[in-house]
Amino acid sequence: MSYVLDRISAFGRMIKFSHTVFALPFALAAVVLAHRESPVTLNLIFWILVAMAGARSAAMGFNRIADAGFDAQNPRTADRAIPAGGISITASWIFVIAFSALFVLAGAMISPLCFLLSAPVLLILFSYSYAKRFTAFSHLYLGFAISLAPVGAWIAVTGGFDWRILHLSLGLLTYIAGFDILYACQDWEFDKKMGLFSIPSRFGIKTAFRISAVLHVLTFVFFVLIFIVFDMGIFYMGTxxxxxxxxxxxxxxxxxxxxxxxxxxxxxVNSAISILLFLGILSDELIKGI
Known part of the structure; x- marks a missing residue:
């Protein structure tokens, strides 16, 4: 039993499961907003949560496999599970395949459209792992990949697309890209040495901080636009x-x-922002329903 728990813990650390708190509240916020258009059942919420867990776990596992060689050479990441020998490449591939299948299954259980979209979404999520080999704007690609979550949740509930949900997705895109740039500042020298692309290694740390700040200003602008296009109330304004x-x-x-x-x-700080945004939207919708 202790071995099983140790393995679960190792895989949890590998994919940084705790970081799910960044994107999941945005997906749940989209579910709350989409409830205005179509009823939301507990069964649907369950499969949306399964889809989120499957997509993120598969994407992070794939990223760890793709970056294993670089992680082993970077002092900051050398103790990660794969380079440290805690998890084998074979076990990691089994993990990625299993959670990819879980994501596809969740899509099939939600609707035929979600099932059809599951494979392209996985391709986008996996391809991020190679973006840093080609472009300094890989942070924006990461934001784009993760920003599919609110759109996917909206489609899962309503069965269609609505341009208004783009404000939530764009808020998530700029929010993720902005703090990913800050996080990448830790590795700017290593990235430069290894020929990897990032905004800090390409433009320098000072410029990277400015770009991050601009992106987070845009994040706030998109959050304000959510207030307008969805006619939110005082609780959301407070958040x-x-x-x-x-x-x-x-x-x-x-x-x-x-x-x-x-x-x-x-x-x-970023966890608090995600959770507060969700709570603000949820509180407003609950008050309107009374």
């Missing part, structure tokens, strides 16, 4: 004020001269 403060705090915690608080900015 917007807090989120704006947290985005400013994130950029105060780290600077080109001091990145000692990068983990706090990356995980704690």
């Amino acid at each position: 917007l004020v807090i989120i704006g403060g947290l985005l400013i705090l994130e950029h105060r915690l780290v600077s080109p001269r001091d990145m000692t608080h990068i983990q706090i900015a990356f995980f704690h």
